[in-house]
Amino acid sequence: MDMTDPSRDDCPEEFNLTRRKLMVGGALFAGGMLLAPEISAQTLGAVAPEVSSNFMDVSSLLIDHHLDPEVGARMAAAMLRINPEIAQDIGAIIDIAKKKNARIVEDFFADIPEGRVKDTALAIISAWYTGVVENSANAEVFAFETALMYQPTHDVMTIPTYAISGPNGWNAEAPALGDMPTF
Template structure:
């Protein structure tokens, strides 16, 4: 309910829950509370606003669905890439590469030294 999408993949939801359980236990602790609240408040933005102390957890869950990652920085866990909601707006014209070159934010690391001598 948090994303407003009704066609979310159950396997991805299970993987995300497991990732939150280990990588972000404080967010995982609010899952049952948010699920209960979603039975009364069904509009996504209203659900986030009604979450009270669980609002940060609600936003983290939404971010995870859109980015396909749980957590931030070097501690982030990639749960999905191809099926992340961020891919949907361009899915009619672009197909995301289905590989990660080195995990989250791999491009910020310095490039490795060349194995061959410079010419």
């Protein structure tokens, strides 16, 4: 049987893969993969390193817990999108803390003036505890399983999720079955 017969319809020409099409497709794929880190950094809203560093400094002053720097960078970017003046507010909070030689939030929080700067400090605390930066139906979740509101009871209570063993529970090994009863 002649496989090049033009009357055959079991392999239309548009589905016929030639080496040239394969090479062009591979080159386009490789080019796309090279651009992927740049695109993902833009879509995540990467912020300048000093803003992210200052955000983590303020966060560690406001919250006495181990904080994930990667989550902090994403939170800083999201908060900067919502409030472009947050960098100045963070700078003001750092200045107040430095003047008081603060190590923990109780050392300086009372000296933060009412208004935008105090609202920023409270928003940062809220973001770390709830895992979101705004209260809306479309809020982006940054830290579900690392949200600080779940940490005090982490050893005795499962984080609310559809997976019985906790977030990403479908990755966990299933418990061994006990001996089945014999009838």
